[in-house]
Amino acid sequence: MVAGLALSAAPVALAGADNAYAQARETTKEPTSEKSLYERLGGAFAIAAVIDHFSDAVVKNPIVGQKSKNPQLREWHTKNLKRLPGLKFMRTLWVCNVSGGPFQFTATKPGKTPVGLEEAHRNLRISPAEFDEVAAELGRTLDFAKVPRREKAEVLAAFAAHKDEVTAGYVAAAKRG
Secondary structure, three states: OOOOOOOHHHHOOOHHHHHHHHHHHHOOOOOOOOHHHHHOOOOOHHHHHHHHHHHHHHOOOOOOOOOOOOOOHHHHHHHHHHHHHHHHHHHHHHHHHHOOOOOOOOOOOOOOOOOOHHHHHHHOOOOHHHHHHHHHHHHHHHHHHHOOOOHHHHHHHHHHHOHOOOHHHHHHHHOOO
C-alpha cells in the first residue's frame, strides 16, 4: 500500500495501531465487546469505497501524482494507470488486514513483515515529505467519507506506522548519492 498523514502528534502517538487491537485481544483473557476497526469502518465495501476515492485523488495530487517532481511517482501515475485497479484491490486488502478484518494481505514483493511495504515502494524513492502528502490525501479522503474522528486517527496511525518502510528507497538512495 502506498500509499502518510499531515502527521500531527495524535497519529504519531498512535503509530502501531494496525496491530494494537490484535495484540490486545491476544494478551487479555477477558472477552471484549469492542468492535474491530474493520467493523467500525463498515467492512470491506466501505473500505473499498474510501480506497477508490483515495487512489484517484493520489493520481491527481500535484505533489505525489501525475505532476510530481519525483520522476518515479510521476511515471507511475502517468504510464502505469492500467495497474491502478489492482493497486486499489491490494490497498483495500491491506487496510482490511491491518484494521482487524477477515482478509489477509500478502505483498506481491514481501517486506520484512507480513504487511511490510518497503519492497513494493523501494523503486519509487518516496521521500518523507511525499509520504506525508499521501497521508494528508488519505486524511482528506477520510473526511470526504465522513469517517468519525476516532477511526480516522486509527487509520492514519496504521498508515504512519509504515512510513520508514515506504520511504526506505529514498533513504537508501540519499545515502548512496
